[in-house]
Amino acid sequence: MKYSFxxxxxxxxxxxxxxxxxxxxxxxxxxxxxxxxxGYTLFVKDTVVGDxxxxxxxxxxxxxxYGKLLSLVSPSPDxxxxxxxxxxxxxxxxxxxxxYESQLxxxxxxxxxxxxxxxxxxxxxxxxxxxxxMEEPWHYRNKAQFPVGVDKNGRIVMGFYAGRTHSIIETxxxxxxxxxxxxxxxxxxxxxEENHVSAYDEEKHTGVVRHVLIRKGxxxxxxxxxxxxxxxxxxxxxxxxxxxYKFAGMTSISISxxxxxxxxxxxxxxxxxxxxxxxxxxxxxxxxxxxPLSFFQVNPVQTEKLYAxxxxxxxxxxxxxxxxxxxxxxxxxxxxxxxxxxxxxxxxIPQAIExxxxxxxxxxxxxxxxxxxxAEEVLPEFYEREMKQTGQKPTADVIVVDPxxxxxxxxxxxxxxxxxxxxxxxxxxxxxxxxxDLKFLREKGYEVKKVQAVDQFGHTVHVETVVLxxxxxxxxxxxxxxxxxxxxxxxxxxxATYKEIQEYVLKEHGLKVxxxxxSQVKRKCGIEVGENYNLPKSxxxxxxxxxxxxxKAIKYALEHFGMI
Ligand code: SAH
Numbered sequence: 001m002k003y004s005f006x007x008x009x010x011x012x013x014x015x016x017x018x019x020x021x022x023x024x025x026x027x028x029x030x031x032x033x034x035x036x037x038x039g040y041t042l043f044v045k046d047t048v049v050g051d052x053x054x055x056x057x058x059x060x061x062x063x064x065x066y067g068k069l070l071s072l073v074s075p076s077p078d079x080x081x082x083x084x085x086x087x088x089x090x091x092x093x094x095x096x097x098x099x100y101e102s103q104l105x106x107x108x109x110x111x112x113x114x115x116x117x118x119x120x121x122x123x124x125x126x127x128x129x130x131x132x133x134m135e136e137p138w139h140y141r142n143k144a145q146f147p148v149g150v151d152k153n154g155r156i157v158m159g160f161y162a163g164r165t166h167s168i169i170e171t172x173x174x175x176x177x178x179x180x181x182x183x184x185x186x187x188x189x190x191x192x193e194e195n196h197v198s199a200y201d202e203e204k205h206t207g208v209v210r211h212v213l214i215r216k217g218x219x220x221x222x223x224x225x226x227x228x229x230x231x232x233x234x235x236x237x238x239x240x241x242x243x244x245y246k247f248a249g250m251t252s253i254s255i256s257x258x259x260x261x262x263x264x265x266x267x268x269x270x271x272x273x274x275x276x277x278x279x280x281x282x283x284x285x286x287x288x289x290x291x292p293l294s295f296f297q298v299n300p301v302q303t304e305k306l307y308a309x310x311x312x313x314x315x316x317x318x319x320x321x322x323x324x325x326x327x328x329x330x331x332x333x334x335x336x337x338x339x340x341x342x343x344x345x346x347x348x349i350p351q352a353i354e355x356x357x358x359x360x361x362x363x364x365x366x367x368x369x370x371x372x373x374x375a376e377e378v379l380p381e382f383y384e385r386e387m388k389q390t391g392q393k394p395t396a397d398v399i400v401v402d403p404x405x406x407x408x409x410x411x412x413x414x415x416x417x418x419x420x421x422x423x424x425x426x427x428x429x430x431x432x433x434x435x436x437d438l439k440f441l442r443e444k445g446y447e448v449k450k451v452q453a454v455d456q457f458g459h460t461v462h463v464e465t466v467v468l469x470x471x472x473x474x475x476x477x478x479x480x481x482x483x484x485x486x487x488x489x490x491x492x493x494x495x496a497t498y499k500e501i502q503e504y505v506l507k508e509h510g511l512k513v514x515x516x517x518x519s520q521v522k523r524k525c526g527i528e529v530g531e532n533y534n535l536p537k538s539x540x541x542x543x544x545x546x547x548x549x550x551x552k553a554i555k556y557a558l559e560h561f562g563m564i
Contacts, residue, residue, distance in 0.1 A: 014040050016060050021073055024051045027106055029114075029432075031094035031461040032066075042067045045163075046088050048098050050076025078102035083138070083175050091163035092176065093459040104133045104455060107463040111431045111453045119435030121448055122559055129452040132305050137458030140299045142281070143215045144177045145265050146185060148199045150207075156192055156199045158185050158212065166202055176459065178216050180249070184225055187243045188212050195236040208234070210258060211265050213292060217281030218300045222251040224279045226292040228258050228266060234273075241274045251279045254292055266293055270351070278355065283307065286334050288359050294352040295328040299456040306427070306454045306464055307335050310400060313425045313450065313468035316340045320397035323421075325375040325412070330356030330368065332400055332427070337368040340398075345370040346378045375401075376409035383415050393418065400425045407433030410440065417444045424469040429456075431465055438467065445472050496561035504560060509553040517546035521554040525564045 014020070014037065022035035024047045033047030035055070041064040047053050052074040055067035072079075080099045082088070087096040095103055108131040115121040134140060146158045149168045159171035173182060192199065192209060200210040211228040225244060227234060234240065234255050244253055253274040258267030270277065270292050278289040281296070283304050290296045297303035310332055314322065316339035324333040327345030329352050337343040337360070345368060347353050353372045360368045371378045386394040399421040401408055407430065416424060424446060428434035438448055450468040457463065496504070498515050505513050546554070558564045 014057060014060050014065060016057055018057045018060075019054065019070065020057065020067075021052065021054050022067075024049050024053060024076065027095075029110060029461065035067075040065065044069055046097065048076040048079045048095075049102070050078055084173075086169055086171070087459075089162050090160045090169050090171070091165070092160045092174065094163070094461045096459045100133065100137050100458065103458065104131050107131060107455060107461075108453050110461075111434075111451065111463060111465050114431040114435045115438065115448075115451070117435070118432055119439040119442075120556060120559075121435065121438060121442065124562075126448045127450045129450060131453040131455060131463075132302070132309075133455045134299075134302060134458050136301075137455075138175050139178060140301060140458065141177045142218050142300055143213070143296070143298050144174070144181050146171075146181075146212045146214075148188075148209045148211060149202065150199050156189055158189060178214075180216060180223065180247075181214050184214055184223075184244070184247065185212060187247070188225075188227065188240070191236075191240045191243055195239055197235060200230050205230070205261050213256075213266070215279060215290065215292075215296070216249070217279050217290075219282040220280050221249040222279040222281070223247065223249040224252040224254070224290075224292060225250070226252075226254045226256055226266075226270065228256045230259055232257060237273050245274050250275065252276050252292075256292060268293075283331065284335065286359070286363050288329055288331060288334075289355050289362070290329060291351050291355055293349055294355050295349070297331070297456065302454055302456045302464075303331075306456065306466065307332055309452050309454065309466045310402075310425050310427055311335050311339065313423070313452075313466060314339075314398045314400060315423060316398065321395070323379070323396050323399045323419075325379065325399065325401045325408075326403045327356060327370065328352050328402075330359050330370065332402060333368050333370070334359060334363055334365055336398075336400065337365045341367065343368045344382075346373065346375045348372070348374055374409075375403075376412040376415075379412055379419075380415045383418060395419050396421045398423045398425065400427065402427040403433075405430040405433060407437050413437060413440050414444075417441070417446075420471065422471050426465075426467040426469065428465045428467070429462065431463065434465055434467065438469070441469055446470065447472050495563050496557070500561070501554065501557045504557040505550075505553045508556065508560075511550055511553050513546075513550050513554055516544065517550055518554055520546045521551050522558070522563075524551075525555065525558060527558070527563060 020037045022037050024033035024035045026034040027049055028034055028043055032043040032045050035042050044055050044067040046069045051072055053072055054070045056070050057065050058068050059066040078099050079097055082096040087093050112123050147168050148158050151157050157168045157170050159169045162169050198207040200207040208229050208231050210230055213226040215224040241253055244250055254270050254272045256267040256270050278291040280287055280289055318339060320340040322336050322340045322343045324336060324343055324345045327333045327347045330345050333343050333345040345356055350372050353370045356370045383394055396419045399416050446469040449470050452466045454464045498518050501518050502513055505511050
């Protein structure tokens with residue numbers, strides 16, 4: 001590692017505005033490169049693992065800081081030139097300068113690491129299927145929501161938010177979205193200028209047009225435009241319709257009123273100005289109606305692969321009772337319905353459930369039933385009601401969950417466990433909350449069998465994951481016992497020395513543990529530690545007991561070394 005004018009400084013003296021040269025060795029969950037300067041960790045946006053970079057420290061905390069990339073001393077072999085000229089400023093993409101191959105490696109590692117670090121799930125305990133990448137990682141999004149505002153000269157700007165801010169960067173051409181977006185935006189801008197319709201000012205909470213939502217059915221070519229406004233109605237809206245309705249594929253033009261001071265983009269209601277209140281698209285052989293407020297996966301090509309995997313993991317034979325929680329417009333539900341006896345879908349947005357029911361109807365599916373409400377309320381209520389009415393607890397063969405980023409509520413997870421499904425299929429867009437929820441399910445009798453990451457969001461740090469969990473059967477325990485019998489206990493015991501365990505715990509959890517504590521935990525886990533090793537001298541003598549946090553960390557280490 002080389003440094004510029006830092007020769008006199010010790011690592012802990014790193015200060016704001018220092019300039020250092022570092023090698024980028026890792027990548028954070030947000031896509032920032034991570035490098036060390038004499039042991040001091042720096043996070044640097046726009047760098048790639050393998051870069052040697054000259055960096056200016058812009059924020060210095062005690063043990064870590066943030067740097068700004070000044071220049072590349074030697075670029076990483078994984079580095080590529082960004083296609084988009086504003087890739088670094090725009091918050092839409094975070095890792096466009098990484099080759100697509102290395103993006104996939106990063107995403108898979110992110111999932112595996114989160115499962116291990118946050119869920120305590122060791123990679124050797126499940127089957128990791130190779131990440132499914134995109135064949136064409138550009139122009140894959142079927143939806144865009146452009147914020148509208150004014151620049152300092154009072155000119156209308158439409159585009160994307162700069163990373164972590166609400167300042168809008170004008171976009172000429174976005175490489176993730178469909179090229180029709182820019183043409184439609186230009187028409188909306190023209191309409192606003194010609195008819196003196198103002199743009200929203202977020203700080204003052206004044207002005208009218210807040211966002212433009214554009215969605216396109218990739219298979220059907222149908223287009224939806226929804227203008228989100230901070231007013232009860234859009235003046236001269238007929239002029240907007242006049243401009244847009246002849247555009248090839250235009251199917252639905254609407255407004256959504258959102259007068260709140262909020263980051264939430266859409267209002268609660270939609271008024272159709274022209275055409276249908278929805279567009280249609282096709283996944284597999286199912287046709288879906290999608291209204292502006294409904295969730296629909298943004299990458300239709302990868303979604304097909306994602307749902308196929310969810311269906312495969314569900315292992316249906318046609319006889320099962322299945323729940324699809326967080327079902328949106330019934331996308332996964334209808335796939336499941338074709339292969340099972342009965343599917344129940346639950347979703348919080350009423351318009352999405354309207355779509356789901358209609359989608360079942362237009363596809364001739366009669367064995368799907370949908371409920372509006374929070375999954376964590378609908379399922380427990382259903383459970384209680386059935387118990388009261390029939391005196392028996394309701395069960396399910398398979399339960400699929402596909403929650404938003406915050407994951408599942410514990411009340412819901414508990415009800416899932418009570419319903420004793422043979423399999424749970426967890427579809428997740430945030431592997432951190434996924435890990436938390438899997439930990440809970442594992443503690444209550446489920447085991448993680450298979451994990452599949454699917455890249456739905458190339459050039460961003462996001463990744464979708466499908467996990468198959470199955471109910472641990474009593475048989476499994478017997479199996480393990482047989483294996484244990486065959487195991488040479490002395491070799492299990494000698495897998496890691498006390499010193500190795502101490503080092504592992506320190507490295508992974510930052511905790512120092514004594515030999516005494518390790519022996520206590522080993523004993524608790526049924527590992528032989530020698531009859532009198534570290535036992536109290538007499539029954540009355542007091543010995544410090546390993547605190548819970550350290551016990552947990554030691555158990556992870558024992559698990560890591562294959563000792564339990
Ligand atoms: N499975 C669907 C939707 C997944 S996105 C698909 O693949 O298209 C997550 C969905 O959960 C969204 O439709 C969102 O509206 C819904 N949602 C969010 N919180 C919820 C809750 N507490 N209960 C039920 N649905 C919820």
